[in-house]
Amino acid sequence: MTTSPESQAIAERQLCGLVNGLAQRIAEHVRERAATLGLTSAQATALREMSGPMTMRELAERMCCEPSNATFVVDKLEKQRLVERRPHPTDRRAKHLVLTVEGAALRERLLGLLALDSPLSALTAGDQRVLHGLLEQVVAGS
Incomplete structure (x- = not known):
């Protein structure tokens, strides 16, 4: 069974809307949790991504931004x-x-807050793995 270009376009638009909606909910979640710690969402994202020593370029890649923004x-x-x-x-x-000692402690608090009521927490761990695999496949272009 083949689908028409029109129905394919509608399905893609709906899927893009859902992905965008999820991205917006995640961004709002990060923004709200960051604010409780006196951080901007960009600062929270940087702390979340600093799992160990790294260069500015590595951090910028993890934050999905230009190195000048990460700086x-x-x-x-x-x-x-x-x-x-x-x-x-x-x-x-x-x-x-x-991270300094204070930075590492704040990162731990942040990670705990981000885990609370995450937009993805409605999914089981298995569903999250499936979603991760599907999104990875699309991003990689497979």
């Missing part, structure tokens, strides 16, 4: 003494971003 966010986090720039162990030209 602006890290500058603010550094002023709050949540992040430090340290010499990179193998590249003299690069700096490693490292």
Whole structure:
């Protein structure tokens, strides 16, 4: 059974609307949780993504933004003494971003808050894995 281009376009529009709606709900969730800690959503995203020492470029990739935007966010986090720039162990030209003790503690609080009532918590762990696999497949272009 083949579908018409019109019905295919409608189905794609509906799916795009759902994906966009989910992205908006996740962004709002992050914004609300970040605000309770006195952070912007960009600062919360940076802290969430800093699972270990990394370069600015690595952080920017994880945040899905330009390195200059990540630099602006890290500058603010550094002023709050949540992040430090340290010499990179193998590249003299690069700096490693490292969470301070305070930054690591705040990150843990943030992760706990983000887990509460997450828009994805309505899905079982298995459903989340399936959704992850499907989205990964689409993003990778397979």
